[in-house]
Structures are given as structure tokens and as C-alpha cells.
Amino acid sequence: METALAGITDLCKALMNTSPHPMRLSALICNRYRAFKERQRVELAPITIIIGKNGSGKSIFSRLPLLLAAAISENADGPLDISAGGIDHATSFEDLVNSKSALPFVLGAEISNAHTLYRFESTLRYVSETRALAIENFHLFENDSQIFLASISDAEQLQESAQTFICEYLSKSSRVQLDFIGLFPSLECLDDDIRALIYPILSEFRKALPLPSYLGPFRVEPGPSMRSPGQNIRELGPKGEKALEILADDRLRRNGDLSRKVSDWFRNAMGQEVNIDVTGEQPQVRVGEPGGSFQGNLSDTGAGFSQCLPYVVQHYAFMASRLRSPILIVEQPELHLHPAAHGDLADLAIDSVQSGTDQRITCIIETHSEEFIMRIRRRLAEGLCKNTAKILSINHKDSLEIDSIITTAKAISFDENGNPESWPAGVFAEALNDLSLMRRASRNKKNANSNS
Numbered sequence: 001m002e003t004a005l006a007g008i009t010d011l012c013k014a015l016m017n018t019s020p021h022p023m024r025l026s027a028l029i030c031n032r033y034r035a036f037k038e039r040q041r042v043e044l045a046p047i048t049i050i051i052g053k054n055g056s057g058k059s060i061f062s063r064l065p066l067l068l069a070a071a072i073s074e075n076a077d078g079p080l081d082i083s084a085g086g087i088d089h090a091t092s093f094e095d096l097v098n099s100k101s102a103l104p105f106v107l108g109a110e111i112s113n114a115h116t117l118y119r120f121e122s123t124l125r126y127v128s129e130t131r132a133l134a135i136e137n138f139h140l141f142e143n144d145s146q147i148f149l150a151s152i153s154d155a156e157q158l159q160e161s162a163q164t165f166i167c168e169y170l171s172k173s174s175r176v177q178l179d180f181i182g183l184f185p186s187l188e189c190l191d192d193d194i195r196a197l198i199y200p201i202l203s204e205f206r207k208a209l210p211l212p213s214y215l216g217p218f219r220v221e222p223g224p225s226m227r228s229p230g231q232n233i234r235e236l237g238p239k240g241e242k243a244l245e246i247l248a249d250d251r252l253r254r255n256g257d258l259s260r261k262v263s264d265w266f267r268n269a270m271g272q273e274v275n276i277d278v279t280g281e282q283p284q285v286r287v288g289e290p291g292g293s294f295q296g297n298l299s300d301t302g303a304g305f306s307q308c309l310p311y312v313v314q315h316y317a318f319m320a321s322r323l324r325s326p327i328l329i330v331e332q333p334e335l336h337l338h339p340a341a342h343g344d345l346a347d348l349a350i351d352s353v354q355s356g357t358d359q360r361i362t363c364i365i366e367t368h369s370e371e372f373i374m375r376i377r378r379r380l381a382e383g384l385c386k387n388t389a390k391i392l393s394i395n396h397k398d399s400l401e402i403d404s405i406i407t408t409a410k411a412i413s414f415d416e417n418g419n420p421e422s423w424p425a426g427v428f429a430e431a432l433n434d435l436s437l438m439r440r441a442s443r444n445k446k447n448a449n450s451n452s
Contacts (some may be wrong), residue, residue, distance in 0.1 A: 001440040019040060023208040024360040025065065025327060028109035029121055032098040034090070035210070035407040039106070042409050045390040049373060050366040052394030057407050058331075059217075061392065062366045063089060065327055068109055068183075069211045071122075072202075076182025079124055079133040080107075083383045085214050086238045093133050096125050102126075104136055107183065111208040117143050118201050118444065127158055134158040135180050136175050137165075140198060148198050149177055150185055153417050166210040169194045203376070208360055212327035213318070214238050217335065218365075221308045224297045236317070240310025246317055248283040261316045269344035269447045274298065274309065296298045315348045319355045326358040334369040343375030350379055353388060370428045376401040377418035393424045 031039040042061065052058045056062050063085070068074060070084035080096070082089045096103050104170050108121035119141040124133050126199040136158070140148040141250035150165040153175060157163045165178040165185075167370040170193060184202050187195045219240040229248040236242050250258040259276055266274045275295065277284045287305060288295030298306055300355050306415045311333045315325050328349075334342045366372070411421045 018385065021115060022358075022360050023063070023111040023113050023116075023118070023204045025111040025209050025362050026108060027119075028061065028064050028068075029106065029108035029110070029119070030064065031106035032101070032103055033107060034096060036060070036409070037098045037406055040409045041110075043390070043411050044362050045388060046361055046367065046375065047349050047363045047388065047389040048392055049376065050364065050394060051368075051373075051424070052396075055425075056395040058394045059368045061394065061409060062329055062331055063087065063214070064107075065109075065209065065212050065329065065362075065364065066214055068107060069209050069327075071182040072109070072184055072205055072209060073182060074206065079122075079135055079180065079183060079382050086212060087214070087216060093131065095130070096133075097126050100127075108139075109205070109209060111205055118204060119144075120183070120205065124428075125158060133244065134163075135183070138183070138185055140201065140451045142201070147201075148194065153205070158199050167194075168430070169178060170197070188252065191286075194221070202261055209327070210325045211341075212329050212364075213314055213323050214401050215240055215310050215314060215326050215330040215333075217331040217442045218244075218293055219335070222285060222298045222301050222306050225280075225284045227282065229283065234322065236310055236314055236323075240313070243310040243313040244283075244285060245311055247285075248278060251278045251283070252310045255271075257315055258313075258320050258322065262309075265312050265316070265344070265348070266309075269341045270305070272301075272305070274305070304338060306335060307335045308337050309340070311345065312348065313315060315352045318352050318361070319357050321357055326360040327362045327364070328352065331366040332368065333365060334367060334372060339369070339371045342369045343369035343378075345369075346375035347379070348373045350376070350384065350388070373428075377414065377420075380414050380418035389414060391420060393427070396424045398422065398425060398427035429445045 026040055027043045029041050029346035030036055050058045050062055066085035066087065067080060067089050070081045071079065079220040080092065092099050097103065104123050104125040106123050107120055108119060110117060110119045121139045123136040125136055127134050137149065139146060139149040147169060149168045151165055152158065153164040164175055167174050167176055167178065167190065176189045178189055187199060207422060212234055215236060216238045222244060225332065226244050228250065229245040231249060231253065232244050233242055233249055236246070247259045247262060250256055263273045263275055266272055271289070272287050273290050275286045277286050285298035287298050287301050304313050311330050313326055314330065318328060333345045349365060352363065353361055380386055380389065393410045393412055395407050412422055414420055
């Protein structure tokens with residue numbers, strides 16, 4: 001029977017690797033997780049733009065794929081790693097639970113292609129006695145039909161090292177001692193038929209949700225030179241600390257095409273070239289006007305160059321198949337950058353989606369830039385498919401009179417003319433409000449002068 005199962009799983013692997021419609025991460029799910037008390041199911045477009053006021057909870061969703069990817073990895077050590085992806089998601093496991101309550105919380109995700117949708121949801125509880133997380137149940141769905149459920153047999157099992165679960169599948173029910181690898185059940189204790197059924201689905205989740213390429217809101221400031229770059233670098237680091245190494249490695253050991261494209265972007269968007277000088281023992285980054293004889297160090301330029309360079313490298317490295325993951329996440333790509341270049345950052349995300357390098361691509365971009373969003377809207381009006389992008393509005397309010405204490409996430413779609421289906425009250429309205437007040441002040445001055 002073991003040989004037969006191995007043959008089935010090998011066939012499933014082969015079919016997944018040759019599928020013309022690969023699965024991509026299409027939704028995130030949470031309930032009673034951190035700021036979100038109620039269940040949230042957020043559909044993701046190839047480009048999902050997260051907006052909201054400071055402290056609203058934007059980063060919770062932008063970083064959630066990092067937490068989930070580590071938790072479904074075959075190398076997961078526990079249910080969740082609060083340092084997944086090299087960043088701190090919380091100080092303690094208790095901080096993951098909304099209001100630090102004793103209630104369980106839920107995390108999950110959906111993956112889909114043109115034909116099939118799979119969804120998993122794992123329910124976890126913080127156990128104060130051991131200061132650890134325990135899994136209460138695990139749901140697996142195919143096109144909204146439940147195909148597997150594992151529920152802990154009783155609450156006392158939460159503190160046991162070997163936990164008993166009631167498993168329901170294929171119209172069967174059985175009690176088994178079930179281990180978990182991260183958020184996913186280990187399949188060793190299950191019957192061969194259910195193992196053959198769910199193994200390829202769990203494999204699809206791991207393939208569609210590898211550890212994302214994530215850039216945090218503050219990128220490293222480069223020095224005048226760098227160490228000799230490593231070889232075949234496949235990740236940027238959460239602060240973009242390896243972006244320059246990728247460029248130097250490209251110049252030294254490859255054809256330099258990636259470096260040229262990055263420099264071309266800076267020349268077109270910012271009027272300056274960014275070049276990697278590899279003639280010395282330590283590579284140096286040079287910035288200067290196109291064709292100019294003088295080029296200074298990147299560390300001597302404005303912060304906008306160094307802060308947006310990792311984002312530019314991220315997208316060109318993705319299009320050159322140099323990154324491990326098709327999930328690209330960035331918080332505030334426009335940091336320290338003049339608004340005139342924000343639209344060029346948006347175009348770069350569109351280029352990645354349209355490159356055809358990986359059909360699984362999902363860009364999650366947290367931004368405060370109105371110009372970034374307007375460029376996306378313009379491209380939609382010019383013919384970009386309306387399903388390419390959507391907005392995720394955190395703590396969305398349709399009216400300024402609404403004063404809800406419940407944090408929510410609302411997905412906003414666009415029509416073919418780039419118009420959003422709705423818009424949160426007060427967002428990007430500050431300039432219009434100031435203009436209105438400025439005109440009112442001008443009228444008041446004029447009236448006062450005429451009456452004097």
C-alpha cells in the first residue's frame with residue numbers, strides 16, 4: 001500500500017508541475033487576529049494596494065503572507081513563528097489574539113486557478129499555562145465543499161504532547177493522534193485514501209505560498225562601498241540589505257542585463273543613472289547624470305534613491321527569475337521619494353504582472369501615495385484589465401459620521417475606466433479640504449477689507 005501511495009503522490013507532483021494553470025494566492029483569512037475582531041476574507045488581485053490611516057492595521061495584512069508561508073512550510077517548528085521572514089509580527093503569542101482574550105483565533109488562505117479553489121482555515125488557541133499555541137481544528141475545502149476536518153477531541157487535549165483529533169473525510173470519521181507541521185496536519189497517521197487526496201492539495205498551498213519577497217517600511221542606508229557579493233542571491237532581505245549584492249553579482253558573474261534595466265529605470269524616472277562599479281576589490285554604487293563625467297556614491301545622494309532602489313531591484317529581479325517567490329510585498333515604496341516618481345513605481349508593478357514570468361504573481365503594496373493609485377487608475381482607463389488591481393481599505397468608513405470601534409478590511413474593485421466601486425470617506429481628501437478652507441479664508445479677508 002505504501003508503494004501505491006508513493007506512486008499516487010509522484011503522479012500528483014508531475015501533474016502539478018506541468019499544469020498550464022498554476023495556483024496563485026487569491027485570498028487571506030483571519031478571525032480574532034490582532035486588530036481584527038471579526039472574520040475577514042480578503043480577495044487579492046495580482047496588484048493589491050493597501051490603504052488606511054496610521055495605526056489602522058495595514059501592516060497586519062501586508063505581513064500576513066509571511067506568517068502563513070512560514071507556518072505551512074515543511075520545515076515549520078511550531079504552529080506560528082512570530083519572527084517569520086525576519087521581522088517581528090508580535091512580542092508574544094498572546095499578542096496575536098484580538099484583545100489578548102482567551103478565545104481562539106483563525107488564520108487561513110485561499111489559492112485558485114481558472115478551474116479550482118482550495119481553502120484552509122486553522123483555528124488556534126493561546127494556552128496561558130505553557131505560553132504556547134495549540135491547534136484546535138483544521139478545515140480544508142475544495143470549491144466551498146469541505147473535504148477534510150480535524151477537530152481536537154476535547155479541551156484537555158490542548159496541553160497534551162500527543163493530541164487526539166476527530167477526523168472527518170470521505171464520509172468517514174475516526175479518532176487519531178495527529179501531529180501538525182506548522183498549521184498543516186502530518187499525514188502519517190491518516191488512512192492511505194485521505195493521504196492520497198489531501199497530499200497534493202497541501203503541496204499546492206506550499207507551492208503557491210512560498211516565503212514572500214518582503215520589503216519593510218525602512219530600507220538600509222548604503223555605505224560608500226560593499227563587500228564582495230555572494231553568488232546566486234535569491235532574496236533581498238526585509239530591509240533590502242541584499243539589493244546591491246544582487247546588482248553586483250549580476251555585473252560580475254552574469255550579463256549585467258538586470259543592472260542595466262535598474263539603471264535605465266532611474267534615468268527615466270529620476271534623471272540619474274545608478275551604476276555598479278566592480279573594477280575594485282569592493283564594488284561601489286555610482287550615481288550621476290546620464291553621460292556625465294562625474295558620478296558620486298549612492299550614500300551621498302538623497303534618501304529617496306536608497307529607499308526606492310530595493311523596490312526597483314525587487315521587480316526587475318522578479319522579471320529576471322532571480323527571486324524565489326512570486327509574492328512581492330512592500331510597505332511604502334514611495335518613502336522619501338518625490339511624488340513625480342510615484343507613478344513610475346506603480347508602472348513597475350504593472351510591468352511585473354504583465355511580464356508573464358510567473359502566473360502566480362501577487363503584489364501587495366501598502367502605500368500613502370495618491371499618485372501611485374492614480375497611475376494604476378490611469379493604466380486601467382488606458383486598457384489594463386480591471387481585474388489586475390484592487391484596493392484593500394483598512395478600517396474603511398463610507399461616511400465620516402461613522403465611528404466604529406471594529407477594525408475591518410474592505411476590498412475595492414475598479415471598473416474598466418479606472419473608477420473605484422466605492423471610496424473611504426476622508427482618504428486623500430486633505431488637499432481638497434485645505435483648498436476649500438483656503439478659499440473660505442480668502443473670501444473672509446475680502447469681506448473684512450470691504451467692510452473696513
